[in-house]
Amino acid sequence: MVIAESKPLAEILDMIKDFKKIVVAGCKGCVTVCCAGGEKEVAILASELRIARKAAGNELEVKEYTCERQCDPEYIEPLDDLVADADAVLSIACSVGPQYVAARYPYLRVYPGLNTTSIGGAVEHGVWTEFCQACGSCIIGNFGGLCPITRCAKQLLNGPCGGSSEGICEVGKGSIPCIWQLIYDRLKNLGELHKLTEVQLYKNWSTSRDGGLRTTTREELKQ
Amino acid sequence: MTAEYSAGSKLEKIFKSGQKAVTGECGPPRGTDVEHFKKKAAFLKGNVDAVNVTDNQTAVVRFCSMAAAKLLLEMGQEPVMQMVTRDMNRIGLQSNILGAAALGIKNLLCLTGDHQSFGDNPQAKNVHDMDSIMLAHTLKNMRDEGKMVSGTECQGRPRMFIGAAANPFADPQEFRVVRMGKKIAAGVQFIQTQCIYNMERWRKFMEMANDMGLTEKCFIMAGITPLKSVGMANYMKKFVPGLDVPDSYITRLKGVPKDKVAAEGIKIAVEQIQECLAMKGVAGIHLMAIEWEDHVPEIVKAAGLLPRPVVEAD
Structure with a gap:
């Protein structure tokens, strides 16, 4: 929401x-x-x-x-x-x-x-966190269902960077979990760590805000 | 590795000759004080093979790395131009690669860059259209295939030796070498590491790199930053994420009279350099003597790394 x-x-x-x-x-x-x-x-x-x-x-x-x-x-x-x-x-x-x-x-x-x-959800009573930046081209399937575009401060697709320490991101004064640690842990659980050895290349940002105002049209629903 | 040169920089030639390379670092000023920059750089001449010029490091505005690299060329020193993906999108980055190559800059260090929240413009927007790995891939494609990201043909290819950084001390520990491997797979030819203090963990990192065959595909330089004072050591330990300063070094610095702390710091750095160079797979030293450039000659000499090889870039 x-x-x-x-x-x-x-x-x-x-x-x-x-x-x-x-x-x-x-x-x-x-x-x-x-x-x-x-x-x-x-x-x-x-x-x-x-x-x-x-x-x-x-x-x-x-x-x-x-x-x-x-x-x-x-x-x-x-x-x-x-x-x-x-x-x-x-x-x-x-x-x-x-x-x-x-x-x-x-x-x-x-x-x-x-x-x-943000677009996000509650993580505890009275606390809401961002989970999606609406980039318009969802890639979380590559990352154990977790979004590095939203949850990595540098939007890294080949993370984690050198600022990941004991599961915590260097940004946010200790308050933000390193999403790349979470992605790593999850892919390890799923036996899919090999996915992280693949070099991820350029993302197409034209579906994001960068491409101009986005309008979603469903022809079959239009009157 | 073959003796064929992809870029023909002095740094590439020294690596490929089998000799250990030494690079230094010189941060551009927070203003237009060219003389200060030149003064710092002059201490490095003849003592290192190439000099890194940082690109708005720690997200603090400084004069740009391309201008600094050009000044070094004019001083007869070889630059390693750093470029971060934080401040420019793929259009700006590719444009700067072409411009830098046109100016005769032959080494490019591809970085993502420190987050802007650490710098003097925490309200800035960051870009991150690409990351360091994509930037390295971009340069490799431009240089070797003559193609830009868009597929457009380059009219004249940027002949640059491709570098990147690695932090052996961040987490998850077991992934650090794998990530370096990704950089190498994307086209990176030399690596400069984050400042090394925890020699044990560094040794394990290099063992893994050797086991994975990465040291045969890439020249790995050990990053050394001499500890100038107890305060600096404590700061690095407590406040710099991903840096691991063992208490033993802090104890050593505390154990000498105040006027001998700097000398002890240099002694530690020299010991580290020698230990690193004795490790299998270490191809050189990246000496980051931050605002201590005047001590570089002394450190390099004490480490037995002088004289530096006389090599001409293409």
Whole structure:
């Protein structure tokens, strides 16, 4: 799923400092699962903003709504009435959401309340890690099902580099496991260490962000 | 190995003559202070066969390795130009290979480079379109097949001797030699290792390299960095990932009067050089006397490596 986290309150307050009425819009998709932009977080953020602005002697009217998903036009529609007299929408979906909101309301200001951090998953309660960079051409089958593009700081395909020490990457001050150690251990378990002796050559990055905006089309589903 | 020269650099010729080669290192300055660079490089002249010029090492901005390599050529010294894949994509890297070859640079050390989080621009984007192994493969293909990555024909091939680094002290230990083997399979002809302190582990690494036949396919140079002080030794031990400084060396440095520590560090380096050269498969020494270039003549002399062979590059 898409992982996101809240922007600092001060940054959000600064973005909306000129407005009197805003809508805080959440999303019941990924950001609900990673506890950053669901119904609960919408309510908390709305209260925080009201309190902060009241304390500053500049009251703010905040309406709350959590879309089923913000990455589908039909789920943005319920915002129509709410935004009618609003100065701005503060979306706390992943950064796809505010862009859908912006597309629907050409004359309405839209701001992101979250920083979208990665495509990943939970590794323990309250901790989420990145697992995929959406390079558009998955190669993890060569590496025991683990992704060095995402999980190696140098995106090495012929790792591990000289900075792998006791299973830990030199980047991240001891907090990041060396994915190449994990790949090595896994291929050893699978009896496939020989795979690591093959020289991996150039990756085609044109399917990644480098190739320009990516659009996925399924002709059979198009109407 | 045949006496046919793929690049005709002085370094390649010395290796292929069967003599032990010695390389040094000279880091370009963090500015345009050419005189400082030349002064450091001058200490190496006649004491080493070729001089590595680093490419923004530790991800700190310095003047570029190609310019530094060209300055060395003008000083009558042979450069080993280092090139990292961190800062340029395949377009930039191939362009620099061609440019460097056009300037007469004949040795290229292919590296991935230190991560930018260690340098002075931790907010920089890194590239890593290729890694060191792909870079070596690229150069080999350009030189031997006349083909660029895209398949385009090179109009004039870059005649360069292909080098890379190896760290025998990183993990997983049993994979380090295998990884060096991958570099060699990709086209690497000489290896310069990370600084060696743990001689036991180094010896095991070389035994494995010999067993795998790698020392017959590639010239392996032992990387030696003299310990200048107890502080430096402690720093290397504690803070440089993949470096393994045994306590015995630190004890030795601590055991001499303060004004004798540097001399003891040099003594250790000389002992290490001699021990390395006695090992099967070690083809030379890469002496990285970081900001201590003025001590290189003394170390090389004490190690019995002078005079250096007089060889002309093609």
